Amino acid sequence: MVWWEQERKAIIELIKLIKEGKELKREGGRKKKKKRSTKEDMKLSALHQSYLNRRNNSFRSPAALDSSVDGSGKSLAAVFWLVLHCLCCLISLVLGFRFSRLVFFFLFSTSSTNLYSAPFRPDLPLKHLDVRTIGRNLDPSPVIGANSTATAATKSSRVVVGRHGIRIRPWPHPNPAEVMKAHQIIERVQKEQKTVFGMKSSRTVIAVTPTYVRTFQALHLTGVMHSLMLVPYDLVWIVVEAGGATNETGSIIAKSGLRTIHVGFNQRMPNTWEDRGKLEVLMRLQALRQVSKNYLFCLLEISGIVVREEKLDGIVMFADDSNMHSMELFDEIQRVKWFGAVSVGILAHSGNAEEMVMSIEKRKEMEEEESSSIPVQGPACNSTTGELIGWHVFNTLPYAGKSAVYIDDVAAVLPQKLEWSGFVLNSRLLWEEEGESRPEWVKEFGSLNENEGVESPLSLLNDPSMVEPLGTCGRQVLLWWLRVEARADSKFPSGWIIDPPLEITVAAKRTPWPEFLPEPPTKKRDQMPLPRGNNVVVIPKQQHPGKIRKPKRRSKRNKHEPKPTDTTLLVSSSSSSKQHQERN
Amino acid sequence: MIGLSSSELGGSAGDVLDDDPVGRLKVFVYELPSKYNKKILQKDPRCLTHMFAAEIYMQRFLLSSPVRTLNPEEADWFYVPVYTTCDLTPNGLPLPFKSPRMMRSAIQLIASNWPYWNRTEGADHFFVVPHDFGACFHYQEEKAIGRGILPLLQRATLVQTFGQRNHVCLKEGSITVPPYAPPQKMQSHLIPEKTPRSIFVYFRGLFYDVGNDPEGGYYARGARAAVWENFKDNPLFDISTEHPTTYYEDMQRAIFCLCPLGWAPWSPRLVEAVIFGCIPVIIADDIVLPFADAIPWEDIGVFVDEKDVPYLDTILTSIPPEVILRKQRLLANPSMKQAMLFPQPAQPGDAFHQVLNGLARKLPHERSVFLRPGEKLLNWTAGPVADLKPW
Numbered sequence: 001m002v003w004w005e006q007e008r009k010a011i012i013e014l015i016k017l018i019k020e021g022k023e024l025k026r027e028g029g030r031k032k033k034k035k036r037s038t039k040e041d042m043k044l045s046a047l048h049q050s051y052l053n054r055r056n057n058s059f060r061s062p063a064a065l066d067s068s069v070d071g072s073g074k075s076l077a078a079v080f081w082l083v084l085h086c087l088c089c090l091i092s093l094v095l096g097f098r099f100s101r102l103v104f105f106f107l108f109s110t111s112s113t114n115l116y117s118a119p120f121r122p123d124l125p126l127k128h129l130d131v132r133t134i135g136r137n138l139d140p141s142p143v144i145g146a147n148s149t150a151t152a153a154t155k156s157s158r159v160v161v162g163r164h165g166i167r168i169r170p171w172p173h174p175n176p177a178e179v180m181k182a183h184q185i186i187e188r189v190q191k192e193q194k195t196v197f198g199m200k201s202s203r204t205v206i207a208v209t210p211t212y213v214r215t216f217q218a219l220h221l222t223g224v225m226h227s228l229m230l231v232p233y234d235l236v237w238i239v240v241e242a243g244g245a246t247n248e249t250g251s252i253i254a255k256s257g258l259r260t261i262h263v264g265f266n267q268r269m270p271n272t273w274e275d276r277g278k279l280e281v282l283m284r285l286q287a288l289r290q291v292s293k294n295y296l297f298c299l300l301e302i303s304g305i306v307v308r309e310e311k312l313d314g315i316v317m318f319a320d321d322s323n324m325h326s327m328e329l330f331d332e333i334q335r336v337k338w339f340g341a342v343s344v345g346i347l348a349h350s351g352n353a354e355e356m357v358m359s360i361e362k363r364k365e366m367e368e369e370e371s372s373s374i375p376v377q378g379p380a381c382n383s384t385t386g387e388l389i390g391w392h393v394f395n396t397l398p399y400a401g402k403s404a405v406y407i408d409d410v411a412a413v414l415p416q417k418l419e420w421s422g423f424v425l426n427s428r429l430l431w432e433e434e435g436e437s438r439p440e441w442v443k444e445f446g447s448l449n450e451n452e453g454v455e456s457p458l459s460l461l462n463d464p465s466m467v468e469p470l471g472t473c474g475r476q477v478l479l480w481w482l483r484v485e486a487r488a489d490s491k492f493p494s495g496w497i498i499d500p501p502l503e504i505t506v507a508a509k510r511t512p513w514p515e516f517l518p519e520p521p522t523k524k525r526d527q528m529p530l531p532r533g534n535n536v537v538v539i540p541k542q543q544h545p546g547k548i549r550k551p552k553r554r555s556k557r558n559k560h561e562p563k564p565t566d567t568t569l570l571v572s573s574s575s576s577s578k579q580h581q582e583r584n
Numbered sequence: 585m586i587g588l589s590s591s592e593l594g595g596s597a598g599d600v601l602d603d604d605p606v607g608r609l610k611v612f613v614y615e616l617p618s619k620y621n622k623k624i625l626q627k628d629p630r631c632l633t634h635m636f637a638a639e640i641y642m643q644r645f646l647l648s649s650p651v652r653t654l655n656p657e658e659a660d661w662f663y664v665p666v667y668t669t670c671d672l673t674p675n676g677l678p679l680p681f682k683s684p685r686m687m688r689s690a691i692q693l694i695a696s697n698w699p700y701w702n703r704t705e706g707a708d709h710f711f712v713v714p715h716d717f718g719a720c721f722h723y724q725e726e727k728a729i730g731r732g733i734l735p736l737l738q739r740a741t742l743v744q745t746f747g748q749r750n751h752v753c754l755k756e757g758s759i760t761v762p763p764y765a766p767p768q769k770m771q772s773h774l775i776p777e778k779t780p781r782s783i784f785v786y787f788r789g790l791f792y793d794v795g796n797d798p799e800g801g802y803y804a805r806g807a808r809a810a811v812w813e814n815f816k817d818n819p820l821f822d823i824s825t826e827h828p829t830t831y832y833e834d835m836q837r838a839i840f841c842l843c844p845l846g847w848a849p850w851s852p853r854l855v856e857a858v859i860f861g862c863i864p865v866i867i868a869d870d871i872v873l874p875f876a877d878a879i880p881w882e883d884i885g886v887f888v889d890e891k892d893v894p895y896l897d898t899i900l901t902s903i904p905p906e907v908i909l910r911k912q913r914l915l916a917n918p919s920m921k922q923a924m925l926f927p928q929p930a931q932p933g934d935a936f937h938q939v940l941n942g943l944a945r946k947l948p949h950e951r952s953v954f955l956r957p958g959e960k961l962l963n964w965t966a967g968p969v970a971d972l973k974p975w
Contacts, residue, residue: 159805161725164805166800166809166813167810167894168814174817178897181901182820185901188909189912190780197776
């Protein structure tokens with residue numbers, strides 16, 4: 001019975017050992033495993049070793065378990081295993097995992113050099129494994145948790161079946177240097193994609209914009225500028241300004257970061273839409289001359305004027321400053337060979353809602369005539385052959401007699417028959433020399449006489465039928481035409497910078513501070529009707545008094561009066577035009 | 585390395601793939617009773633769409649292919665159409681328990697009705713066994729290893745999806761094929777090629793198989809769990825267990841797609857990555873990839889040892905961009921994509937043809953294939969007792 005006593009002691013030791021191992025295993029069993037220090041490893045292996053020594057003292061070998069037990073002890077052995085099994089079950093219930101696996105690992109992995117700790121140390125190669133096929137001997141036993149079975153063939157596999165540790169490096173978080181490298185790789189891949197799948201050879205886009213300084217200029221020009229900044233191709237922006245090149249326009253377009261050519265035109269923009277249209281044509285032609293000439297000014301504020309001998313090569317498109325362009329437009333115009341046309345959506349906005357309703361009704365009355373009420377101007381194609389047969393033109397009849405004449409009229413602004421913005425042309429058409437590259441159906445640009453009246457870009461051509469329709473033959477509307485301007489006498493701060501700063505402010509409604517401040521004794525006060533919106537109303541200085549007035553400011557105000565750019569501002573969200581007139 | 589011409593690229597990846605097997609071999613298809621194939625399929629038509637469907641489509645292809653011959657005397661290879669992977673659970677996973685008996689019963693049938701099996705003991709016959717561990721017919725690796733390849737198939741050529749070096753279940757001379765991935769479905773999810781690839785690493789799938797391996801460490805040998813633990817908060821790694829509807833589209837927007845092992849080292853992810861042009865990052869030690877003798881996988885994919893998974897981000901970011909671009913160019917080769925698919929009807933260069941090419945490359949048969957009369961090499965009673973029962 002000596003071995004039984006020894007056995008019991010061994011079991012107690014085993015349990016102690018397993019409790020320690022359990023703690024380690026529990027750490028391992030949970031999803032967060034950390035790399036163990038070598039000290040712990042040594043400790044584990046020392047414990048392991050001592051345990052094995054004990055085991056080997058009491059038993060010759062675990063595989064020879066059955067043989068070492070004599071006949072009389074056989075039933076005792078069975079009982080022993082049963083007791084051990086029950087113990088394991090109980091412990092498993094408590095711990096929540098299969099405890100017997102751990103036991104068998106410690107019992108039977110005597111000769112395998114592959115320790116349980118091996119997976120935690122990624123530097124330890126798994127090559128020199130000497131695994132045995134334990135599977136056959138332990139058929140009735142549960143699947144072993146250790147790295148047990150392997151190929152029965154002569155070659156031993158590098159890969160072993162069974163439980164492996166989950167390797168986690170010491171600092172499992174992103175490394176910023178690597179993130180940067182990855183982003184560079186992504187950029188490189190995308191660049192390659194663009195060259196392989198995107199546009200094979202993209203041509204420079206030359207955008208021509210006629211403009212002049214007025215209230216809505218900042219609005220319109222910023223819109224065009226942002227659209228052009230998004231264009232993925234090389235871009236040259238030619239801005240022709242009526243009334244000469246001004247700093248105001250220059251400062252707006254400088255913000256774009258694009259290559260710009262700011263050209264002044266020495267006539268002021270007239271007050272009627274018709275004349276404005278004519279002047280714009282002249283301005284565009286001036287810009288085209290810029291394209292065709294053999295010098296190119298690149299105005300850089302910092303580095304002075306650089307003159308280069310170069311003609312602009314690319315695709316000329318007309319980006320009127322109040323139009324709205326889609327990005328697909330710029331992709332589509334790359335396809336043009338010489339002269340192309342796109343469909344333009346016409347937004348004939350009428351300032352007066354009543355007028356609009358009436359015109360719609362009138363249009364319905366005229367419904368017997370199938371006049372196209374689609375607000376689109378562009379090429380029309382033969383549906384079968386896809387060739388250009390004519391032009392869709394915006395139907396201006398409903399607006400007859402009611403269209404705006406002056407720029408600030410409250411009425412619909414109508415487009416020309418064919419707006420310039422719907423056409424694009426290859427800049428080589430405009431070059432003066434090299435006649436052989438230019439087709440015969442294009443007039444020579446240098447000899448164009450604008451005094452004869454250049455209505456639409458088709459006058460640049462000898463044969464208008466050679467125009468290429470773009471955007472699936474005009475079925476896609478790629479840009480929209482709109483004309484919206486403020487009143488002719490509307491004033492705005494130069495550069496939209498309020499200088500000097502306004503001094504009198506009036507609190508709006510529904511603000512926590514009191515609306516009416518105690519009035520100073522000496523003044524007479526005109527009741528200023530509060531606007532319907534709840535914004536802050538800024539009262540201009542030279543107007544009749546608002547709520548608050550400080551007497552000593554008066555002299556200052558008088559000084560400011562003769563300033564040419566008045567600060568007549570009314571920031572209000574809900575004022576209609578009628579109220580506006582009242583204010584003025 | 586930089587700036588390879590397309591002809592050179594085509595040569596390295598495409599020449600063997602473009603071989604035409606027609607005229608180089610003849611295949612005889614045994615007429616088995618329909619209980620071995622058609623009836624099984626009728627019982628469960630899901631077999632046509634799951635990843636093991638290659639066995640069904642192979643038979644259909646061979647029946648109408650020009651390499652088929654009706655005269656067994658002139659055939660170089662014999663094909664036995666038995667669907668061993670079509671016994672599905674309600675969830676759709678194939679049960680392999682009856683497969684050994686089915687296979688054995690089929691072989692007994694052909695051995696008794698035709699003389700060709702006994703002539704070579706199956707050495708000029710080939711079988712398609714697309715199950716997890718091939719002809720070991722079990723889904724659990726230990727049990728599969730324990731069973732080993734079915735003894736009756738010791739001399740036959742096996743066409744299987746499983747491939748791992750020095751493994752019991754991959755025998756010498758087997759042909760590894762890709763798992764079945766539905767070509768129509770993948771074609772319908774293509775996005776324009778100029779869509780910029782903005783995801784660095786992409787993976788969707790399980791990291792822990794809580795049903796079968798709650799503690800972790802068994803499933804994928806801990807590799808998938810390591811990927812999750814190390815990179816779950818890394819912005820470059822778009823990894824999760826969700827199954828989005830835009831899975832195919834997302835793969836086309838990714839530069840690297842992880843293809844780690846699961847319970848078996850192979851998965852349809854490899855096929856999907858190749859089709860969608862995403863460089864496969866293969867994390868499976870000693871794996872044998874499909875058509876390894878025809879496709880230069882080292883040049884196309886990135887191989888990462890399972891022990892190096894915690895350093896995956898360093899490995900991937902240290903690949904020079906020129907190498908990445910070259911891999912993408914190789915992946916864009918249409919013959920490569922075609923070789924991974926099983927389209928219906930068959931197209932030149934597809935996986936069926938690659939299998940035939942592989943078979944043709946093994947011709948002519950050696951002398952040892954043909955047995956002397958009376959010589960017996962196979963042991964008809966080997967294997968577990970349960971397998972010997974009739975099917």
